[in-house]
Amino acid sequence: MGKSGKGKCLSAERRDVTSTVRRAVAFALVGSLALLAPVVVGTGSDTVAALAAPLGAAPSLVATAAMAAPFVLVAAFALTVDDDRALFDLFARPGDRQDGTLYGLAGFSLAAAGLALLAGQFGLPTWVFVGSVFVLGVGNVAGNATDAFTGERILSTAGFVVGGFAGAVVGQAVAARLVGIDLTGEFVAVVAFLAASGALLGALLRSVLFERDDPLVMVSIGLLLWLLSDLPLEDVTTTRIAVALAVTVALGYVAYALDTASLPGMLTGVFLGLLTMVLGDFRWFAMLITFFGLGGLASKFRYEEKERRGIAEENEGARGSGNVLANSLVALVAVIGWAASQDVPDLDSLLFLFAFAGSLAAAMSDTLSSEIGGLYDDPRLITTFERVDPGTDGAITWQGEVAGLVGAGIIAGIAGALFDPVDAVGAVIVLGAGVAGMTVDSLLGATIEGRLVDNQGVNLLATVAAAVVGVALAVLVLA
Template identity: 60%
Template sequence: MTSTVRRAGAFALVGMLSLSAPVLGQAAALPFVAIAVLALFVVSEGTLFELFARPGDHQDKRLYGLASFSLAAAGLAILASLFALPVSVFITSVLILAFGNLAQELLRQYSDNPFMATVGFSTGGFLAGLVSQIGLTAAEISMTTVPLAAFLAASGALLGALLRAVLFERDDPLVMLTIGFLLWLFVDLGIEVTGPQIAIALTLTVVLGYVSYALETASIPGMLTGVLLSLLTIVLGGLGWFAMLISFFGIGGLSTKFRYDEKQQRGIAEENDGARGSGNVLANSAVAIAAVVGYAASPALTTLSPDLFLFAFAGSIAAAMSDTLSSEIGGLFDHPRLITTLKPVPAGTDGGVTWQGEVAGIVGAALIAAIAFVLFDTVGTTGASIVVLAGVAGMTVDSLLGATLEGSRLSNQGVNFLATLAAALVGVGLALVTNTIVL
């Protein structure tokens, strides 16, 4: 057993102190505070120090990693004792991180493939989160169902795996706290999850993750982001919402790979062999996920019509699809023109468009509209037309921002986010004006 596995196992044992929370009540933070004090001021050498020490701890002879881990757990415990954070969320968040790290280090002993390390964290974190919640059902006033426990465990494990893939080991406290706040939000939303629903969601997201990895359409962080967003979309929205999202992920990813060598020669190819990263995925999907969370909270918590969030979601996804196809297809044709002046510009110029790309963008928006028309009774022909217009509006905003602000004031991700936000607003606005939805 290597030192990294032993260290991860030791941290997992510390994390198990969280299981005492139902007994300790408001004193649940004290064990972790005591561990932090020992790590910072008492244990500076010897076997125990070497067991917990991370590489950076040796210089100052202080167990900073253990102390920060313990203080983060203590912070969640304080939130659980003084505020409305459920005890189960505190325990689950700590154990997802602790046992996710342990499973990740165990798999690293057999494979140096980063994908396998991600699988290890996701699986270990999920199982620890699921078992802890099921074990706590008798101690909780509000009984946690197994499907809901599985959803919370999977959400926390995937978020943790994503953050672990893009952050440093010393950032584990941030990972723990972020998991805790996400799960707290879901518990407060009062989400109802059925067994078949979570089974379908987990199956589809696992398949999506493997396929995107096998086809190299996304980096590991990008893949994790897509998988997490897909899980949330299926559970909080439904399969119809997921159909729109996965159409964008699938077609958009494949369009990036389409004639990739030629795009490289033109200087317009995506980096990393066309594999989209987490920033790109989030920029194109953040508005959509906000919409699906709003849908889950409506009308009980927002007092707004659920259909308002449906049009925001469909409009933003239509814009993401439209913009992706416009750039990936349109970039293969000669004689692009700057959208603001219509003057010829070199291929790859921000804000440069071709008529072929514009047609591809319209087709992309129409595809999302067609899915919405078929799967949602509230959309209809007027609603489908609104989705197309919203998608094209978002694509146009993307080009306008690319020609004016991208590179100087906005990054590509910022432009994508604002374009999808504009499309969502256009979709909602047109739906209200045409009385397709009523607040």
């Protein structure tokens, strides 16, 4: 009898896994309706105008309606189909079965319809629209199928990334040909870069959100790829992208294997690393990976002692996506700004480099100051210098300040050594920006942390302050 019960349980698990994969395939087929958009665009303006004339509507509105209509119709079906039909069972997620309505399918379809609206009316390239939908649709199929075979979260995440990347490449390439774009080597490189970026962002969001949040994931991917597609990407090559992916994925996995980063933290690091290496170059990436590496090791340094003192990072020192983003978001904005500035006359793109280096110097400085300084007794509050308990927000030790100075110096040294325009004077500017950011972090910790913002908010504000100081000093000293 025990064996029979176990067999029934395993059979139910297999059916559940099979239904999950089958549902993902069904959603991907709905997503394939996005290919109607380039078909509409590829018919030519004369055909669209001829269809619009009897209606008295603008041709662009007719084209947009034709691109969005299939998804709107699917959403209408999802909200009205009876819950005793086979199609309901095919598309239903667990929550849908409780509600008796296919809210998941409706949300997925309306998100795609929203992106179609952006493509028809606001300039989102049609091929980028298709790629954004295919990242999520195909990525979910590959991720769920991998999970069905392995049951390992990291492998299913890898499956999502690989599947989403492949789906986005194929979808963008087909859509591009339908609208008359030649698949030159330069264009294929851009397609690969957007596909990799979208797949990594999708995997990251899927790792921290629920399955019901797929509409948010799709829209986020679409907006990111729209932004990236508008940047001057003439220097991007497939070799550069392949090297960037190989390096960032390898280093990310090492961080995950050493427990210095959680799975979302690893995905965030790989995502930021890819953008930094492609939009900047290996020199920008050298600063970023130095912060990730040394910061992660500093969190693990004498971890048991930190636990006893009550100052250890959560999750055994493995940094999550929130922590990584709080310390690196300003750097990401800076490298995107640097890439965008290449097409803007009379804008000194070097200022973005100082913002990037200054923010990372502050992140490194604050991390080493906290992780090393917290191991010493008799910390003092930075605002009053009164003695406080270890781990108190805004508390500093002289050992921590020295460690922070060294951390900022490491980033400054890399910037000065690898970038000719930075030189020794520029390195001092980066050092000053990093120390300023560390100080701002301590001041905010002593005054508003816990009341107005959390630790991650303080880290973000400190890196913003460091970037502003770095740019201001560069303008004053190097002008």
